[in-house]
Amino acid sequence: MLVADTVVITGASSGFGEAFARRMAHTAARQANEQPTRLILIARSKDRLQALAAELRNETTCTVEVWPCDLSVPADRAKLLTELSRVRGERMCLINNAGLGDYGEFASSEPSRNHSMIEVNMTALTELTRTMLPAMQKAKHAYIINIASLAADLAIPDFAMYAASKAFVASFSEALRLELLKTNIHVTAVCPGPVHTAFGDVARRSGSQKKEVPFRKWFYTGVECVVNSALKAVQKNRPRCYPSLKIRLAGLFVRCAPLWLLRLIMSRRPRKAIPTTES
Numbered sequence: 001m002l003v004a005d006t007v008v009i010t011g012a013s014s015g016f017g018e019a020f021a022r023r024m025a026h027t028a029a030r031q032a033n034e035q036p037t038r039l040i041l042i043a044r045s046k047d048r049l050q051a052l053a054a055e056l057r058n059e060t061t062c063t064v065e066v067w068p069c070d071l072s073v074p075a076d077r078a079k080l081l082t083e084l085s086r087v088r089g090e091r092m093c094l095i096n097n098a099g100l101g102d103y104g105e106f107a108s109s110e111p112s113r114n115h116s117m118i119e120v121n122m123t124a125l126t127e128l129t130r131t132m133l134p135a136m137q138k139a140k141h142a143y144i145i146n147i148a149s150l151a152a153d154l155a156i157p158d159f160a161m162y163a164a165s166k167a168f169v170a171s172f173s174e175a176l177r178l179e180l181l182k183t184n185i186h187v188t189a190v191c192p193g194p195v196h197t198a199f200g201d202v203a204r205r206s207g208s209q210k211k212e213v214p215f216r217k218w219f220y221t222g223v224e225c226v227v228n229s230a231l232k233a234v235q236k237n238r239p240r241c242y243p244s245l246k247i248r249l250a251g252l253f254v255r256c257a258p259l260w261l262l263r264l265i266m267s268r269r270p271r272k273a274i275p276t277t278e279s
């Protein structure tokens with residue numbers, strides 16, 4: 001059971017981030033001898049973060065802080081990084097979870113949305129990690145969980161930028177883990193398959209709907225499965241985590257299959273969005 005005295009979670013207002021916050025707070029609460037855990041919750045939705053913080057303060061002994069921030073805005077990030085550079089702990093945990101996608105062809109994509117994806121999925125994750133590393137190096141133990149995706153291993157048409165951004169997360173995490181291998185810091189890239197959260201609705205462009213692929217439903221896993229697997233994996237300092245057996249097998253297939261076969265499969269455009277006017 002991973003217990004930390006200082007936990008920083010981005011994207012804590014919904015989905016995985018919210019579940020990570022609940023899990024870390026309740027796990028800490030069960031460890032009676034530990035000092036109160038400090039939870040720092042980051043996202044744009046201040047109201048949602050405050051509601052979660054109130055719930056966790058009520059149910060646990062944790063100190064819960066709400067740090068609203070738009071991670072796609074460099075000026076907002078700069079203020080956040082200044083605050084984060086002062087955060088210290090004996091057992092620190094950084095969960096770089098905030099992220100967004102965009103379903104559709106790149107040629108018709110919104111440039112501002114592409115920019116947000118780059119800033120949130122890659123730049124913010126990199127900057128938060130860099131900012132917190134000095135304190136983590138002084139801590140007894142430290143854990144970095146970077147939320148990538150099964151898409152990290154695959155070039156996906158109609159999801160091109162998102163998949164590329166997650167390839168960055170996975171590659172960066174692997175290399176960083178190797179640099180820190182002989183230290184007290186564990187780094188894990190988590191590669192979930194599809195999970196029902198707000199992610200899909202946020203990624204869908206207005207006026208389009210998802211093309212239903214018959215076998216896709218089979219791949220869904222639950223939020224709790226992602227959280228459990230990620231926390232176990234980082235505690236064991238596993239480089240990658242594919243939550244659930246089916247996602248592990250899918251990841252294995254993608255990494256072992258020849259490129260020509262993956263290209264053939266992807267040329268069927270399984271992620272293609274279709275206009276809502278079509279029946």
Ligand SMILES: NC(=O)c1ccc[n+]([C@@H]2O[C@H](COP(=O)([O-])OP(=O)(O)OC[C@H]3O[C@@H](n4cnc5c(N)ncnc54)[C@H](OP(=O)(O)O)[C@@H]3O)[C@@H](O)[C@H]2O)c1
Binds near residue numbers: 120149
């Ligand atoms: N769900 C899936 O199928 C799936 C699969 C693989 C990987 N993932 C990855 O898992 C992570 C969490 O996604 P989720 O499924 O939990 O989706 P979600 O419910 O939509 O949560 C996304 C979180 O990111 C935050 N966020 C988005 N843009 C932000 C910004 N500009 N500044 C600050 N925070 C921002 C959102 O908070 P605000 O809107 O309040 O800012 C929210 O808390 C993402 O990195 C996603 O790529 C998801």
